[in-house]
Amino acid sequence: MKGKKVAVSEAVDVIKNGDTLALCGFTLMGACEEVLTEIETRYLESENPKNLTLLHAAGHSDRENGIEHLAYPGLVKRIIGSHWGLSPSWIDLITENKVEAHCLSQGQLTHLFRDMAGGKPGTYSKVGLGTFLDPRLEGGRINDKAKENDSLVDLIEIKGEEYLFYNQVPIDVCVIRGTTADEFGNITMEEEALKLEALSLAQATKRFNGTVIVQVKNYVKRGTLSSKQVVVPGTCVDHVVVVEDHVKTHRQTSSTPFDPVYTGEAKAPISAFEPLPLNVRKIVGRRAVRELFPEAVVNLGTGIPGDMVGPVSSEEGILEHINLTVESGAIGGIPMGGTDFGITKNADAIIEHPYQFDYYTGRGVDITYMGGAEIDGEGNVNVSRFGTKTTGCGGFIDITQNAHKVVFCSTFTAGGLKAEIEKGKLVIKQEGKVKKFTNTLGQITFSGKYAQENNQEVVYVTERAVFTLGAQGLILAEVAPGIDIEKDIRANMDCDFIVSDNLKQMDPSIFQEGEMMFKEEFFKYSEE
Structure with a gap:
């Protein structure tokens, strides 16, 4: 023929x-x-x-x-x-x-x-x-x-x-x-x-x-x-x-012409992640990981979620007890980042893109971890427009509107934030120039009202404070040791919040070198 x-x-x-x-x-x-x-x-x-x-x-x-x-x-x-x-x-x-x-x-x-x-x-x-x-x-x-x-x-x-x-x-x-x-x-x-x-x-x-x-x-x-x-x-x-x-015009990924690890034909030996330095981003990742439970189906967004949740889970010895997924269709394994975002080493399965989103929009995800560029007092989040530039939403809306729990991971301010840990306490040495908690968003990519109407659990994790979403908007639920609510939190927010009647201190282990020793607490979920 x-x-x-x-x-x-x-x-x-x-x-x-x-x-x-x-x-x-x-x-x-x-x-x-x-x-x-x-x-x-x-x-x-x-x-x-x-x-x-x-x-x-x-x-x-x-x-x-x-x-x-x-x-x-x-x-x-x-x-x-x-x-x-x-x-x-x-x-x-x-x-x-x-x-x-x-x-x-x-x-x-x-x-x-x-x-x-x-x-x-x-x-x-x-x-x-x-x-x-x-x-x-x-x-x-x-x-x-x-x-x-x-x-x-x-x-x-x-x-x-x-x-x-x-x-x-x-x-x-x-x-x-x-x-x-x-x-x-x-x-x-x-x-x-x-x-x-x-x-x-x-x-x-x-x-x-x-x-x-x-x-x-x-x-x-x-x-x-x-x-x-x-x-x-x-x-x-x-x-x-x-x-x-x-090699030039039909590369498997941006980084490689072909690697059988990404097709499932071969399994790469996965050594433990090198322990990450204890900095602001790792603090956020550590607190976020404490939302995990055994066999949770997890979706990771880019930024702090993709960079921190996997490595911190590995350090704590729980990575193999959760199920990481990527919206492109990969299930299990270790998701890649940067210009290779979308593929996974040692995936358990690779299904078609629309069917992965069927699972996501059908509320198959237990926890999704996402970044947050701007957050307002009603719990709305913008990740799609930055000033005059629109990057778009990708699969963010499909995932965040249907996951059982949404955990936003972000530094409290941006543009020059410097913080150190001194004797187990977080000390802000230099505040970021940009307030991430604001009254006006460039765009609404996540609706706090919609989440409330659909009984979603929403958590906003930063290095100095953890907020949850309630009927009236943001609720301050946890504060890092060494942080003053008025000086370090309220003074660096343009939007308002409610202080929880049950306000807690963030777990001290988050701010210490070495492991948090979270594994025992993690497995208590299955016993409960």
């Missing part, structure tokens, strides 16, 4: 001016560098294709590659995605109103692809109510250019309850990735770190009579692939592009 293999130039020929182009990736996992580079080169040479709508579910860059190749205002007129924290060129274009920008939640975008594939006009969920996704606030329109147009999100009512309806976005062309293709276009992913939403996206594209392009490393005769290893069937594939230099 003729087969579906084409040169990259032929594949890109199908993209027309004004098309909606959908991509599938997570940081640099799944990035189709060969195809994206060809689109960029062609636009710079001929200004074609142009005026595209770029659609993607997760953050899809490592600051240099991925969607950064498409960051030209003439090439793209509208972008619909969830996160641009590792896409500096896109942050600039969005901030400067050079492109119409819509930020939707990562999980709902993956579900939207799947529902579009099934012929539905969109997807609906409670995810996003009370946040900037809610059309009563911003409707996901994150710059002035987007606010000139209708929101992609509607408020609807089903059986007397409010939901958000995420409208379909018809797709003309999608670009996805696999490891091996046969002549019919059957695609396997044996060397990919993640499966992501490739199948849902391909099926959604075919639903709109669009064209599916797949970038692969290998091309083989039809009938030679194991049928159960096929992730995307040839019925959903139009063109196959075989890369010439897989």
